[in-house]
Each structure stands twice: as structure tokens, then as C-alpha cells.
Amino acid sequence: MADGSKNQANIIAVMGASGSGKSAWIKQQLRAGKPRGLLVWDPQDEFDEFGRPVSNMRELVQAVKDAPADGYRLVYKPGMAFSTYSGKFDVFCQLAYMAKGGCVVVDELGDVTEPSRAPDGWSILSRKGRHQGITLFGAAQRPANIDKDFIGNASLVHCSRLSYENDIKVMANSLGVPQQEIRDMRADETTADFDWIERAQKTGAVRRGKLTF
Numbered sequence: 266m267a268d269g270s271k272n273q274a275n276i277i278a279v280m281g282a283s284g285s286g287k288s289a290w291i292k293q294q295l296r297a298g299k300p301r302g303l304l305v306w307d308p309q310d311e312f313d314e315f316g317r318p319v320s321n322m323r324e325l326v327q328a329v330k331d332a333p334a335d336g337y338r339l340v341y342k343p344g345m346a347f348s349t350y351s352g353k354f355d356v357f358c359q360l361a362y363m364a365k366g367g368c369v370v371v372d373e374l375g376d377v378t379e380p381s382r383a384p385d386g387w388s389i390l391s392r393k394g395r396h397q398g399i400t401l402f403g404a405a406q407r408p409a410n411i412d413k414d415f416i417g418n419a420s421l422v423h424c425s426r427l428s429y430e431n432d433i434k435v436m437a438n439s440l441g442v443p444q445q446e447i448r449d450m451r452a453d454e455t456t457a458d459f460d461w462i463e464r465a466q467k468t469g470a471v472r473r474g475k476l477t478f
Contacts, residue, residue, distance in 0.1 A: 276395055278416045279404040280436055281425030285452040286459035286476040290423065291370060291402050293476075300400065301336035302367025304329070306357055308343050308350075309372055316340040322356055329364050336367065350377050351384060358386030366398040374405040378412035391415050409435045423463040425476075426452035440464045440471060 277294075281287035288311050295303070295315055305312045316338030319325045325341050343353050354377040361369040369390065371377075378387060391412070394401050403419075405411045409431040416422055416439050424436045427447060437444040440462055450460040459476035 275400050275420045276391060276418060277400070277402045277421045277423060278408075278419035278439075279402055279423045280406075280408040280416075280427070280432070281404075281461075282406055282428040282432075282452070284454065285425035285427070285450075286461070287404055287423075287425045288372070289459075289478075290425070290461065290476055291404060294402070295368070295370070298368065298400070300368035302332070302364060303336075303338040303370070304357070304361050304364065304367070305340040305370040305372070306343065306354065306377075307340045307370075307372055308376060310342070311372060312340050312370065318342055320344060322353055325357070326360055329360055347376065355384035355386040358384060358390040361399065361401075362386065362390045362394060362397060368400045368402070369394070370402045370404070372404050374403050374411045374415070375407050378415070380410065380413040383412040383414075387412065388414075392418055395420070408432050408439075420466055421463060422466065423461060424450075425459060425461050426450040441469065442471060 279287045279291055303316055305315060318340045319328060320342040325339060328339055329337060341357060343350055391401060391403065403415055407429065408416060422439050424440060427433050427436060433444050433447045437447050441464060442462060451458050457478060461476060462471065462473050464471045
């Protein structure tokens, strides 16, 4: 996934402002990769098409435990009470790590991590998940405001248009490109013109393109 392989585990940081096309890009990767197992943290109700919606954590844990041999596709809804997100997210990440293999999507990382704070479950999942055969997509609108180590630990960094200077600086540094190139990226719903830039961390190769539908 994301590199044309259905088998290679990856940690993929997907950054972009609201309406920049980042969720659409993740969905394209899921459709192409067809992961055997899929767990989605979905606070914005973006990923219902990819699995069975679940809003109860106990039900989610049981569903993973009882998953058939051909896998599972579960979309977890943490609800509207942000004060409960931290505990729920920690359990979600621990569950995803223990499930081994498959694919995990975490949308809106800014809701559940900060530059100086990340739940233990997330730290383990994002740092060690690839050794469990897990492909992890972590998405955020404000890269300057999330777990500061995540982008550095990613095997692929994918960036769409950003709105704030702090975020532009962070991503220009992460991608190894001029800040102005990030500022000039387009995201126009009227013309379906969505720019992206991505960097493969292992090789340092940088690619540029447009989201296609």
C-alpha cells in the first residue's frame, strides 16, 4: 500500500488542511491495497464504506478477538465527548498492535496527541507497528500540533495543502523542500485540482503529483 505493495508494512504520515484531499488519498490507498485486516479510528465519520461501524470499545475488542480467518474491517467511532478520547485511543492503539498485521488508520491525530504528549499505546504502535507487519496511516490537519516524533518515524510522508505557517515550516523541513513550494500547493474542489508532495524516508526520494479521481 502507498508504494504499490500489498505486503510491505509501512508507517505513513498524511498531512493536509481540511479539504486538501488527504482523506481521499488514504481511501484510494485502502481500495488499492485491500488489507486483510483493517481498524479505523474515525472521529469524523469519513470511513464508513470500509468496514462495520462500532461505537462501543468492548464490542470492538471482541470483534477483533472473534475475527474470522479472512480478516476484519472495523471502523471505530469514539463519539462526541473529547474528554474521553485519550483513554479510548490508548486502548484502540493497544488493540491494533496486539492484532498484528493488517492496516490501521488514525484520522485527526491532533485530537489525541500533542508535540510533547502521546498515549503509550500510540507510541508503541507508531514506533514498533511495522515490526508486527502493520501498515499505519496517521492523518492530521496541523502537523505542528501532533506527536513530534511521528513524522520522523514514518517510512512515507505525504503532504497536501496546508493553511498555517508553522505547519508549512514543519513539513518543508520533513520533506526537504522549500517552504514556498508548500505554500503554493493547490486544493481546489471546483476544478478538482489537489496537489501533493511525498518523501520516502529510507531513500530520501521526493515525488510530486496531483490527486486523481
